[in-house]
Amino acid sequence: KAGVTQTPRYLIKTRGQQVTLSCSPISGHRSVSWYQQTPGQGLQFLFEYFSETQRNKGNFPGRFSGRQFSNSRSEMNVSTLELGDSALYLCASSPGQGVEKLFFGSGTQLSVL
Amino acid sequence: TQLLEQSPQFLSIQEGENLTVYCNSSSVFSSLQWYRQEPGEGPVLLVTVVTGGEVKKLKRLTFQFGDARKDSSLHITAAQPGDTGLYLCAGYNQASGGSYIPTFGRGTSLIVHP
Numbered sequence: 001k002a003g004v005t006q007t008p009r010y011l012i013k014t015r016g017q018q019v020t021l022s023c024s025p026i027s028g029h030r031s032v033s034w035y036q037q038t039p040g041q042g043l044q045f046l047f048e049y050f051s052e053t054q055r056n057k058g059n060f061p062g063r064f065s066g067r068q069f070s071n072s073r074s075e076m077n078v079s080t081l082e083l084g085d086s087a088l089y090l091c092a093s094s095p096g097q098g099v100e101k102l103f104f105g106s107g108t109q110l111s112v113l
Numbered sequence: 114t115q116l117l118e119q120s121p122q123f124l125s126i127q128e129g130e131n132l133t134v135y136c137n138s139s140s141v142f143s144s145l146q147w148y149r150q151e152p153g154e155g156p157v158l159l160v161t162v163v164t165g166g167e168v169k170k171l172k173r174l175t176f177q178f179g180d181a182r183k184d185s186s187l188h189i190t191a192a193q194p195g196d197t198g199l200y201l202c203a204g205y206n207q208a209s210g211g212s213y214i215p216t217f218g219r220g221t222s223l224i225v226h227p
Contacts, residue, residue: 004155031212042219043156043201048212056208090155098213102146104155 002026004093006105014113018079021108025072025093031055032074033102034066037088046089049074050096078110086112116140117204119218127226129191134221136202137184143206145178145185146215150199159187192225199223 005024013019025032033048045058049068066076072093078085088109092102118137126132136145144163148156160169162178162185169176173196175188185202199222203215 033214035217043203043217045214045216048214050212055212056214058214092155096212100213101158101161102156102215104157106154 004091004103004105006089006091006108008108009106010109010111012111012113013081015081015083017081018077019081019110021076021078021089021091021110023074023076023091023093023105025074025091026103029093029095029103030072031094031096031100032068032072033092033094034074034076035090035092036060037090037107038086043090046076081112083112086110117202117216117218119200119202119221121221122219123222125224125226126192128193130225132189132192132223134187134189134200134223135184136186136204136218138204139183140204140206141182142204142216143182143213145182145205146203147176147185147187148201148203150201150220151197156199156201189223192223194225194227197223197225 007022031050034046037043047057048055052068063079068074088107090107092104094100120135146161147159150156160176165180165182167178173190177186199220201220202218205213208214
């Protein structure tokens with residue numbers, strides 16, 4: 001069974017630009033959640049999608065958005081990038097019922113210059 | 114906001130030593146998970162505990178969930194270099210959307226020297 005795939009692995013952007021990150025979940029998993037990981041704040045929940053609907057959202061500004069497609073693949077978009085958006089962005093997939101094992105991808109390392 | 118405090122933040126030990134990592138909160142969680150993350154990779158689930166007072170063992174790792182479900186500990190016996198990594202605890206409660214959302218601690222970075 002293939003794992004969770006995130007692309008790209010690395011990204012370098014400048015302030016004010018926007019970026020789109022992609023996540024392909026494990027086949028059969030309907031829930032995809034996104035997290036931001038920084039040394040100072042740790043791992044913080046961004047949002048979760050289940051069957052193409054955003055089910056929960058963390059405490060991040062509206063510049064952070066996402067969507068999920070009918071095949072459960074998900075994308076995350078960050079507009080008007082700020083230096084503080086530099087982080088490792090992780091997505092995780094799960095079947096989507098209750099407290100489950102989250103399967104994480106290797107992440108996208110975003111650097112904003 | 115529910116906060117999970119992990120201690121210590123950093124731990125550097127020699128192979129064969131024992132260690133304990135703590136995860137504490139003022140909030141009650143319905144369940145708690147421990148993950149290990151290696152450099153350049155995403156976290157990997159080690160264990161899920163759901164009952165207050167529950168103890169689970171995974172080879173040399175022992176996990177305990179506090180009686181009041183506000184804290185947890187991870188004890189490693191005879192640490193090995195392969196145990197090196199970032200250990201994260203995550204507390205779960207049901208969110209308004211119906212699903213369970215994790216609140217992660219900031220992690221304990223463990224280095225085991227051969």
